[in-house]
Amino acid sequence: xxxxxxxxxxxxxxxxxxxxxxxxxxxxxxxxxxxxxxxxxxxxxxxxxxxxxxxxxxxxxxxxxxxxxxxxxxxxxxxxxxxxxxxxxxxxxxxxxxxxxxxxxxxxxxxxxxxxxxxxxxxxxxxxxxxxxxxxxx
Amino acid sequence: xxxxxxxxxxxxxxxxxxxxxxxxxxxxxxxxxxxxxxxxxxxxxxxxxxxxxxxxxxxxxxxxxxxxxxxxxxxxxxxxxxxxxxxxxxxxxxxxxxxxxxxxxxxxxxxxxxxxxxxxxxxxxxxxxxxxxxxxxx
Amino acid sequence: xxxxxxxxxxxxxxxxxxxxxxxxxxxxxxxxxxxxxxxxxxxxxxxxxxxxxxxxxxxxxxxxxxxxxxxxxxxxxxxxxxxxxxxxxxxxxxxxxxxxxxxxxxxxxxxxxxxxxxxxxxxxxxxxxxxxxxxxxx
Amino acid sequence: xxxxxxxxxxxxxxxxxxxxxxxxxxxxxxxxxxxxxxxxxxxxxxxxxxxxxxxxxxxxxxxxxxxxxxxxxxxxxxxxxxxxxxxxxxxxxxxxxxxxxxxxxxxxxxxxxxxxxxxxxxxxxxxxxxxxxxxxxx
Numbered sequence: 327x328x329x330x331x332x333x334x335x336x337x338x339x340x341x342x343x344x345x346x347x348x349x350x351x352x353x354x355x356x357x358x359x360x361x362x363x364x365x366x367x368x369x370x371x372x373x374x375x376x377x378x379x380x381x382x383x384x385x386x387x388x389x390x391x392x393x394x395x396x397x398x399x400x401x402x403x404x405x406x407x408x409x410x411x412x413x414x415x416x417x418x419x420x421x422x423x424x425x426x427x428x429x430x431x432x433x434x435x436x437x438x439x440x441x442x443x444x445x446x447x448x449x450x451x452x453x454x455x456x457x458x459x460x461x462x463x464x
Numbered sequence: 465x466x467x468x469x470x471x472x473x474x475x476x477x478x479x480x481x482x483x484x485x486x487x488x489x490x491x492x493x494x495x496x497x498x499x500x501x502x503x504x505x506x507x508x509x510x511x512x513x514x515x516x517x518x519x520x521x522x523x524x525x526x527x528x529x530x531x532x533x534x535x536x537x538x539x540x541x542x543x544x545x546x547x548x549x550x551x552x553x554x555x556x557x558x559x560x561x562x563x564x565x566x567x568x569x570x571x572x573x574x575x576x577x578x579x580x581x582x583x584x585x586x587x588x589x590x591x592x593x594x595x596x597x598x599x600x601x602x
Numbered sequence: 603x604x605x606x607x608x609x610x611x612x613x614x615x616x617x618x619x620x621x622x623x624x625x626x627x628x629x630x631x632x633x634x635x636x637x638x639x640x641x642x643x644x645x646x647x648x649x650x651x652x653x654x655x656x657x658x659x660x661x662x663x664x665x666x667x668x669x670x671x672x673x674x675x676x677x678x679x680x681x682x683x684x685x686x687x688x689x690x691x692x693x694x695x696x697x698x699x700x701x702x703x704x705x706x707x708x709x710x711x712x713x714x715x716x717x718x719x720x721x722x723x724x725x726x727x728x729x730x731x732x733x734x735x736x737x738x739x740x
Numbered sequence: 741x742x743x744x745x746x747x748x749x750x751x752x753x754x755x756x757x758x759x760x761x762x763x764x765x766x767x768x769x770x771x772x773x774x775x776x777x778x779x780x781x782x783x784x785x786x787x788x789x790x791x792x793x794x795x796x797x798x799x800x801x802x803x804x805x806x807x808x809x810x811x812x813x814x815x816x817x818x819x820x821x822x823x824x825x826x827x828x829x830x831x832x833x834x835x836x837x838x839x840x841x842x843x844x845x846x847x848x849x850x851x852x853x854x855x856x857x858x859x860x861x862x863x864x865x866x867x868x869x870x871x872x873x874x875x876x877x878x
Contacts, residue, residue: 338775338785339626339768341619343672348615349521350495353488354753361752361811371752372811383487387525396619397775397786476637476647477630477762481755481810488753492615499614499673509614510673534757535637535648625797626771629764659763663801 328406328459330363336398346393352420352429353386359402360416360433367459369452379446381435384413388431398422409456412437412445466544466597468501474536484531490558490567491524497540498554498571505597507590517584519573522551526569536560547594550575550583604682604735606639612674622669628696628705629662635678636692636709643735645728655722657711660689664707674698685732688713688721742820742873744777750812760807766834766843767800773816774830774847781873783866793860795849798827802845812836823870826851826859 334355342348361371374381394400405417413436420429439446447453472493480486499509512519532538543555551574558567577584585591610631618624637647650657670676681693689712696705715722723729748769756762775785788795808814819831827850834843853860861867 335772337768338618338771339624342614343617343619343621344518344520345619346520348491349524350488350491350615353486353491354751357488357752358749370811380482382482382484382531383528385525385527386487387523389523390521393520397784473634475630476633476756477764479757480752481757481759483757486753492613495614496611508673535646620794620796622796624767625800626764626767629762629767633764656758658758658760658807659804661801661803662763663799665799666797669796 328363328367328456330359330366330404332359332362332402332404334358334400334402336394336396336400338396341396344393346395347398349388349390352388352390352431355400355402355420356386356404356416356418356431356433359404359418360435363404363406363416364452367452367455369449369455374449375440377449378440379449380438380440381414382438383433383435385434386431387433388429390429392422392426392428394420394422394428400428406456406459409453409460410437410448412447414448466501466505466594468497468504468542470497470500470540470542472496472538472540474532474534474538476534479534482531484533485536487526487528490526490528490569493538493540493558494524494542494554494556494569494571497542497556498573501542501544501554502590505590505593507587507593512587513578515587516578517587518576518578519552520576521571521573523572524569525571526567528567530560530564530566532558532560532566538566544594544597547591547598548575548586550585552586604639604643604732606635606642606680608635608638608678608680610634610676610678612670612672612676614672617672620669622671623674625664625666628664628666628707631676631678631696632662632680632692632694632707632709635680635694636711639680639682639692640728643728643731645725645731650725651716653725654716655725656714656716657690658714659709659711661710662707663709664705666705668698668702668704670696670698670704676704682732682735685729685736686713686724688723690724742777742781742870744773744780744818746773746776746816746818748772748814748816750808750810750814752810755810758807760809761812763802763804766802766804766845769814769816769834770800770818770830770832770845770847773818773832774849777818777820777830778866781866781869783863783869788863789854791863792854793863794852794854795828796852797847797849799848800845801847802843804843806836806840806842808834808836808842814842820870820873823867823874824851824862826861828862 478489616627694707832845
């Protein structure tokens with residue numbers, strides 16, 4: 327199991343008139359969280375795209391337990407629970423500074439060859455890095 | 465069962481460098497779709513908030529089948545399948561101009577009293593309007 | 603002089619916790635306003651990009667006179683005051699339903715060839731359409 | 741003169757299908773830049789709002805010199821060139837990792853009492869902090 331924590335400060339632009347983070351804006355936080363997870367595993371998503379592989383989102387599920395507020399310094403904990411094949415699953419938990427769990431979410435993404443949009447296996451170098459974390463934890 | 469269709473044209477701002485609508489931007493389309501559904505049922509969400517009732521999102525699930533593209537004139541079909549109590553469930557389908565189904569989603573929202581953030585039943589006038597559609601279809 | 607009015611309803615996503623439209627979100631309204639202006643002149647921006655010409659923004663100026671609010675049905679009035687060469691200038695005025703002027707803005711964009719990013723003249727067919735409006739008004 | 745530099749990494753959500761940061765998204769970067777400038781001067785914008793003072797934007801001007809790209813680690817340099825009265829002026833410069841100047845912008849904001857929306861002078865404690873930087877530089 328691989329886990330990675332990042333911090334994101336809530337921007338004013340991300341709030342709505344309810345005074346909370348707009349429900350649609352968490353998707354961006356999770357994008358940042360998984361891109362930084364990949365980076366921690368030696369994979370730059372930018373470089374991945376340049377190499378001809380894209381990673382679109384197939385499915386996204388999110389539960390809103392408590393609201394995040396303006397200027398909150400959120401901690402996003404990302405977990406990869408299984409070695410990906412063509413598909414890769416991320417789980418996310420969002421905490422505020424009081425360690426309250428605000429949001430639980432998951433996404434399914436698929437490695438796709440840009441030129442034909444067909445699914446492909448995750449890059450071997452990335453899998454190698456990822457396997458280390460699984461060995462460590464098992 | 466109540467259904468309502470609206471059209472939304474994809475803005476350039478909503479695309480990403482993959483050339484598609486960013487996965488996080490559908491949440492805004494669904495917001496527009498459900499607000500227009502409520503309006504068609506005689507309930508202005510703006511007025512609802514002014515009356516002291518808010519309708520935050522508790523849960524959001526979305527499956528991305530095919531990408532939406534810049535300038536696509538999308539049709540969002542919203543369905544309310546059951547009479548709400550404190551919670552209200554919306555289902556959404558997004559189609560492009562070729563009638564291709566692009567996205568399937570659902571949200572759970574809860575009627576909440578603004579002053580104490582406690583769940584409350586949906587306004588009676590709204591339920592009355594909504595019941596008509598259920599009688600028609602049953 | 604060419605003018606075109608469009609209507610945009612303010613989305614909840616576009617408000618911030620001040621209860622107004624976030625100052626950064628007007629740029630998207632102006633994008634929609636100028637794209638619809640181009641469409642009214644027979645030019646689809648989507649088709650323009652497909653033909654190998656892009657129209658990036660060089661400069662953007664905006665004055666916020668009064669706030670726009672959630673669910674406001676805004677009227678955006680777009681004006682093209684001069685026949686474009688490589689550069690095209692748009693002026694915008696945003697009104698609410700009470701005809702109050704909320705925002706004044708202007709943008710400068712440049713026609714650019716996608717393959718070498720070099721400025722180029724506006725498509726002749728578009729200029730032809732645009733000239734009609736100038737003859738009409740002079 | 742007060743200057744403050746912050747770093748912002750470009751999110752995928754912030755790009756558009758041109759492959760660059762969407763022109764409307766810089767406004768959010770400048771929001772972050774000025775809020776962090778205020779924080780460096782001992783003023784939390786969140787606390788300012790709680791104390792009954794808001795700081796809406798009156799005017800925003802932006803020149804786009806070169807595009808910012810996905811995953812770029814941008815440096816935003818914010819400058820306050822004069823001691824504010826009711827109005828406060830911020831200038832911004834955006835650089836990429838190659839020290840290329842991408843964007844130049846400025847905003848005018850106004851200190852406003854939330855209860856009557858009337859302009860008011862900047863908080864004395866904030867002005868005191870700010871004056872130090874001016875003495876240092878003159």
